[in-house]
Amino acid sequence: MGLFMHKQFWRLGFSLLMAFWLGLGALVSPAAALTTEQKLVSEVWRIVNRTYLDETFNHQNWAAVRQKTLSASFDNNQAAYQAIQKMLKSLDDPFTRFLDPEQYRSLQVNTSGELTGVGLQIALNSQTGKLEVITPIAGSPADKAGIRPRDRIVKIEGIATQNLTLDEAAARMRGPIGSFVTLLIERDGEGEREVRVTRDRIALNPVVAELRSSPDNQPVGYIRLNQFSANAAMELAHAITNLEKKGAAGYILDLRNNPGGLLQAGVEIARFWLDSGTIVYTVNRQGIEGSFEAFGPALTQDPLVVLVNQGTASASEILAGALQDNGRAQLVGETTFGKGLIQSLFELSDGSGLAVTIAKYETPKHRDINKLGIKPDKVIAQEAITREQIATNADQQYQAAMELLTGKSAG
Template identity: 85%
Template sequence: MGFMHKQTFRFGFSLLMAFCLALGVLIQPAAALTQEQKLVSEVWRIVNRSYLDGTFNDQNWAAVRQKALQKPLNNSKATYGAIQEMLKSLDDPFTRFLDPEQYRSLQVNTSGELTGVGLQIALNPQTGKLEVVSPIAGSPADKAGIRPRDRILKIEGVSTQNLTLDEAAARMRGPIGSLITLLIERDGEGETEIRVVRDRITLNPVVADLRFSPQGTPIGYLRLTQFNANASMELAHAISSLEKKGAAAYILDLRNNPGGLLQSGIEIARLWLDSGTIVYTVNRQGIQGSFEAFGPALTDDPLVILVNQGTASASEILAGALQDNGRAKLVGETTFGKGLIQSLFELSDGSGLAVTIAKYETPNHRDINKLGIKPDQVITQEPITREQIATEADQQYQAAVELLAKNSSEISHSTDRANS
């Protein structure tokens, strides 16, 4: 019996040895990867594990890796080029590689300060053109008159046609006080050259003011320019301050707000809601995560949100959450339509990777990607200057004031229903 057991053990052990030897043959090439090849593999693995589209744009993702590793990767430039080509095959402008400088810059941006012209840009998925989502309020680009939806054709004479989003952004950054020339194309106006002086851009995302309607109602006017790490705390302070000053209704201006941190959008929705779903997230397994409000809201006063074509991403999550929960009425124009969520990964050499990991749906399960959110009251208006925002020249703002004056009771009732 003992002999049999020993024989079985020996047989099992020899099988294990054979398996280990075979496995050794299989995994040996991976152990011989150069640092450059390891970086390519690292990017490939992250995308393989977490990218939203499990078909990888209907291609064999393993073959894409093999092709990338066959290239001569002798330096960082060649390696970064191979990674960018690999990601380009996914045909998703939001899944992108960031070299160490670009990655640091993005971290600074979401943390609250950057240097440059102050433009939020995106590649239009339909046309492939570099488009302005919006200029940051008060930035050099804003003062120079650059508008949402402007196409940037050239940066300092260099065509943007073959530039990635981050290459374009890197070309627009530079020392404070230096001059940059942009060739802009605008609907109905053709091409125009705009010269901009770079500066430090402080990203204080909240503008707050107590206003009065013609009927004498005290209205808290809040403008949010982006969803960075400070946004939720700054907005909470502003609401509390306006409450103490006697605000009886609110206008939240999200026009030309290009978004930012998902968590910031969720936290801000919670400032306004006692309960209810804020957003659903759907990954490639189809699994839905959801984020809820758990109250209490900072105020139950009637709320109108101003939106336009430059209202994107986290702004749309917030606007959709408050519209679907009956907490706010939306006034303005249909929003940008970015319904995808990216996650940021730090790579071993200090570079970064942004990957589309999920899409989101509003509480009523609306998928707004490329469609945007339609306001309750559509008011189109010609572009206005920064100084004209929230004045008599601002028709969208005036419509919001009018809606609060007329329908404050109706908005209050829908709020009660949503929170019951």
């Protein structure tokens, strides 16, 4: 008997709660005692001092770090930026980072829906220190060039990435449409190879949705969510509503190679599926737990299977964990990426930005998934497939999800 036999009624719940803040940092005092550049350094120090998750600041005297940094003289903003980066590097947290005004604007564009470059979502692996691909964006130049999740980027235009911050690496891959960038890629079992990628405009269309037929001719809504951008929740709500009108009797939600994005979007999307229950717990350095709840009813009562893999990260893992722990969905695929830290984004007084790890999250059953990931209910390994083969007969994970949803063989 398939999951179609177990229906409950759900409708939309919407949240205005924010988990990704944009705000000004505190100004230093007395103002007259510090230069403009020193004020910026002190502004960054105070935000970290007030909000950073690790109250030991990587087992160092954070006040002494401030005193040492401010003892130097800064001739210009660039000198201050370098001092700030050095100060933050002492925290040994790749996610707590300074963004110059151009990088800060680029990050805002990225989460709003469009950017120019090669189309890679990247992260620094906290265990190896290597620059790692979370996923190429669907249809992007990097995707077409065959770059895959978990590939390591060793060099960008001959520059070793071990000497670059995450944002410096991203900036080197961006550039004018039609220009080229050469990447040295390392892959498990294949060694290193050079890839030349043509930059282009990257459209971040977060949702792909269509009505499919199961092996027993049941109408199934297939939804692929590529990123938790600012418009993702609205687009996904429209997709579910339209598929409900077309008679969908169950859903497959594809979160494979979704690198995450805005936590707020992940919480809102969880509410589309959940009638009640906790979505995620957040824990700051005081150990205080906040939580986001579903207050339903949800958009649909229909059964749900969620597809995940190693490229499923961050906000995607929050959504997958919420649906799994609440018994709303079964997960199919491979263990997820394992990013369980939450960053807050602050706008600084000169137009630059600061991303700070301010909390970690736990699933509704209090699982800490950082560096561990979420194990699916049904583990299905998969050979590499092309973009065109996703959600087809060549897609073993998709076929397993369809079989689980309907209780019938998809063979």
